[in-house]
Amino acid sequence: MEQAGLKKSLRSKRLISWANLVMTLILTAISIYGAFIGADKAQLLFNSIPLSVYWLAFTVLLITGIVVLPRLLHIRGLFLAHTGCVLILGGGICGSQAGFKIWDSLAHTDTIRSGQMVIREGETDATVEIDTQKGIVKPLPFAIKLVDFRLEYYQPEQIMIQTRIGESFKIPAEPGLKHTLNANLGTVEVVKTFQKFRMMTSNGKMAAFDDPNGGPNPAVELRLIGPDGKESTKYVFERFPGHTNPGDNLAFSYHRTIRDFISDVEVVKDNKVVARKSIEVNKPLHYGGYLFYQQGYDSEAGRYTILRVTNDRGLGVVYLGYILLCAGAFWHLWFRHTLGDREIED
Amino acid sequence: MAIKYTIQGLLIYAAIAVYLLAFVITLLKQRKAGHGLFFAGFLLAAVAIGYRWFDVRHIPLQNLFEVFLVLGTLVYPISVFCNRVLRIGGVAADMLIGVIVLFPAGFVFNAEPMQLPPALQSWLFGPHVFVYMLSYILMTKAAVQAASQLSGGISKNNLLSPEEATYRMVCAGFPLLTLGLVLGSVWGQIAWGDWWGWDPKELWSLASWLVYVGYLHFRYMFGKRHPRLNSTWAILGLIVILITLLWVNLSRLFPGLHSYAM
Numbered sequence: 221m222e223q224a225g226l227k228k229s230l231r232s233k234r235l236i237s238w239a240n241l242v243m244t245l246i247l248t249a250i251s252i253y254g255a256f257i258g259a260d261k262a263q264l265l266f267n268s269i270p271l272s273v274y275w276l277a278f279t280v281l282l283i284t285g286i287v288v289l290p291r292l293l294h295i296r297g298l299f300l301a302h303t304g305c306v307l308i309l310g311g312g313i314c315g316s317q318a319g320f321k322i323w324d325s326l327a328h329t330d331t332i333r334s335g336q337m338v339i340r341e342g343e344t345d346a347t348v349e350i351d352t353q354k355g356i357v358k359p360l361p362f363a364i365k366l367v368d369f370r371l372e373y374y375q376p377e378q379i380m381i382q383t384r385i386g387e388s389f390k391i392p393a394e395p396g397l398k399h400t401l402n403a404n405l406g407t408v409e410v411v412k413t414f415q416k417f418r419m420m421t422s423n424g425k426m427a428a429f430d431d432p433n434g435g436p437n438p439a440v441e442l443r444l445i446g447p448d449g450k451e452s453t454k455y456v457f458e459r460f461p462g463h464t465n466p467g468d469n470l471a472f473s474y475h476r477t478i479r480d481f482i483s484d485v486e487v488v489k490d491n492k493v494v495a496r497k498s499i500e501v502n503k504p505l506h507y508g509g510y511l512f513y514q515q516g517y518d519s520e521a522g523r524y525t526i527l528r529v530t531n532d533r534g535l536g537v538v539y540l541g542y543i544l545l546c547a548g549a550f551w552h553l554w555f556r557h558t559l560g561d562r563e564i565e566d
Numbered sequence: 567m568a569i570k571y572t573i574q575g576l577l578i579y580a581a582i583a584v585y586l587l588a589f590v591i592t593l594l595k596q597r598k599a600g601h602g603l604f605f606a607g608f609l610l611a612a613v614a615i616g617y618r619w620f621d622v623r624h625i626p627l628q629n630l631f632e633v634f635l636v637l638g639t640l641v642y643p644i645s646v647f648c649n650r651v652l653r654i655g656g657v658a659a660d661m662l663i664g665v666i667v668l669f670p671a672g673f674v675f676n677a678e679p680m681q682l683p684p685a686l687q688s689w690l691f692g693p694h695v696f697v698y699m700l701s702y703i704l705m706t707k708a709a710v711q712a713a714s715q716l717s718g719g720i721s722k723n724n725l726l727s728p729e730e731a732t733y734r735m736v737c738a739g740f741p742l743l744t745l746g747l748v749l750g751s752v753w754g755q756i757a758w759g760d761w762w763g764w765d766p767k768e769l770w771s772l773a774s775w776l777v778y779v780g781y782l783h784f785r786y787m788f789g790k791r792h793p794r795l796n797s798t799w800a801i802l803g804l805i806v807i808l809i810t811l812l813w814v815n816l817s818r819l820f821p822g823l824h825s826y827a828m
Binding site: 234237238240241244245247248251252254255256258260262263312334374477478479480481500503504511513514515528529530535538539542545546549553554557558 | 651652681683684685687688734737738740741744745748751752755756757758759760761762763764765766769770772773776777779780783784786787814
C-alpha cells in the first residue's frame with residue numbers, strides 16, 4: 221500500500237515536471253509566432269481568451285509545482301525563482317485588459333488602464349482618450365496642466381553639403397565658423413542660425429530675421445566664397461532640405477537631432493497644484509496610481525504635448541517577481557552550481 | 567562589405583589578425599605564445615572600444631557595430647574566467663569566436679557615429695545591453711562545448727567533459743540572460759509605459775530565455791541520460807540568440823521599437 225502511494229506520488233511529481241516543460245515549449249513557440257505577426261497583433265493574441273486560459277493554467281501549474289515538488293519548496297534559489305515567475309504572471313494578469321475588466325465588474329468601477337492626453341501649452345485637461353478612433357474618453361480624478369513644452373537639440377547642429385559628383389561634407393552650424401571645402405569648391409562661412417526664420421524688405425533690400433510671433437522655421441544663413449573670391453548668401457532650411465537652383469554646384473541641408481523633449485506639467489486637484497514635474501522620455505510622472513509618459517508632441521509648432529497614461533496596477537507585484545526571479549537564478553545557478561560546484565541531483 | 571580606413575578600423579583589423587594568429591599558434595601546441603597573442607588581441611580590441619567611447623561620447627553599445635566590438639573584447643576575460651574558475655576548456659575556440667564576432671564590426675556594420683535618441687538616454691541602457699552581451703558570450707561557449715560533445719570530444723587537462731561544461735556554461739549565462747530580460751522590461755516600463763510591449767525583439771528575447779528554461783528543466787529531469795539531446799538543445803538556444811541579436815534588427819520582417827539598434 222505504502223509503495224503504491226509512493227509510486228503515485230512520484231508519478232504526479234513527474235507529471236508536473238513534464239507539464240511545466242510542455243507549457244514552456246508552447247510559450248516558446250507562441251512567442252516566436254508572435255514575433256512574426258507584429259506587436260499589435262501579438263498583443264491581441266496574448267490577451268485572447270485561449271491565451272488567458274493558458275496564463276492562468278501556467279500560473280496554477282507553477283504554484284502546484286512549488287507546493288508539491290519538495291525541491292522547489294526547500295531549495296532557496298529554486299523557490300525564489302519559481303515564486304518570482306508566479307508573481308510576474310500574477311501581476312501581469314492583474315494589469316491585463318481581462319484583469320481590469322474583471323476587477324471593474326466586481327468593484328463596479330470604471331478604471332483607466334491606458335490611454336493618452338493631448339494638452340496645449342497653458343491649458344489644463346482631466347480626460348484621457350482611451351480609443352482615439354471611437355472617441356472614447358474617461359475622466360481622471362485630477363487634472364494635468366501643461367505649463368511649457370520644449371525641445372532640446374544636440375549641439376552643434378549640422379550642415380550637410382553634397383557636390384554634383386557625390387562628395388559630401390558635414391560641418392557644424394556654429395556662427396562664425398569658416399570651412400574650406402576644397403580648392404575647386406571654395407569656402408563656406410556660417411553667418412547666423414534662426415529658429416523662426418522670416419524675410420522682409422527693408423529699404424529695398426531683403427533681410428532675414430527671427431520673427432518672435434512666427435511659427436518654427438529653423439534655418440541657417442551661409443556665406444559662400446567661391447574659388448574666384450565671389451561671395452553669395454545662401455539660406456538653408458531644416459524643413460526644406462536639399463533645395464538647389466539649376467546653376468548650383470552644391471546642395472545643402474540643415475540637420476538638428478533631438479536630444480530631449482520635455483513637458484513641464486502641474487497636477488491640479490480641487491483647484492490646488494499638488495505636484496509639479498518635468499516629464500521627459502525615461503522620466504515619467506507617477507501620481508495617484510497613474511503614470512504619465514512623454515509620448516509625442518506637436519512637430520509643426522511645438523505647442524502641445526502628447527502624454528501616454530497608464531495605470532500602475534500589478535506593477536509592484538511584477539517588480540517584486542523580477543527581484544525574486546533574478547535573486548533565485550543567481551543564487552541557485554551561480555552560487556550553488558557554477559561557483560559552489562554542486563551538480564544537480566538526478 | 568566595406569573596409570574602414572580609420573584608426574578605429576585599423577585597431578579592429580589588428581585585433582582580428584592577432585586573434586587569428588593566436589588561434590593558429592595554439593593549434594600548433596604553442597599554448598603560452600597563443601595566450602600571449604590572445605591577450606594582445608584583447609588589448610587592441612579594448613583600445614578600439616575606448617577610442618569609440620571617446621568619439622561618440624556615450625557607452626558604445628548603441629548599434630550592431632558597437633555591440634560586436636564589445637563582444638569581441640569580452641571574449642578574452644570570459645575565456646580566462648571560464649578556464650581558471652569554472653574549469654572549462656575551449657580557449658582556442660574562444661580565439662576563433664573573437665575573430666568571428668569582430669569580423670562584422672570590421673567589415674560589415676556601419677561605424678558612422680550616432681547621437682543617442684531620447685529613449686536610449688537612460689541609466690539602464692548600459693547595464694541592459696552589457697549584461698546581455700556577457701550572457702551571449704557564455705551561451706556561445708556553451709554551444710561550442712555542446713558541438714564538441716556531439717562530435718565526440720573528450721575532456722582534457724582535468725577539465726570538465728563537454729556535456730558538463732555545456733551545462734555549467736548555461737548555468738553561468740542563464741542568470742545574466744534573465745537579468746538582461748528583466749532590465750529591458752523595467753526600462754520599457756520607464757520609457758514607454760509598458761513593462762512588456764509584445765515587440766518582435768522582446769518576443770525573440772523571451773523565446774531565447776524560454777529555450778534555456780526548457781534546457782535546464784530537461785537537464786534536471788533526465789540529467790546526463792540524453793547527452794546528445796542536451797547538447798542539441800544548447801545549440802538551439804544559440805541559434806535563437808543569433809536570431810534575436812541579428813535577424814530581428816537586420817530583417818524588415820520585424821519592425822518594432824528596437825529598430826534603432828542597427
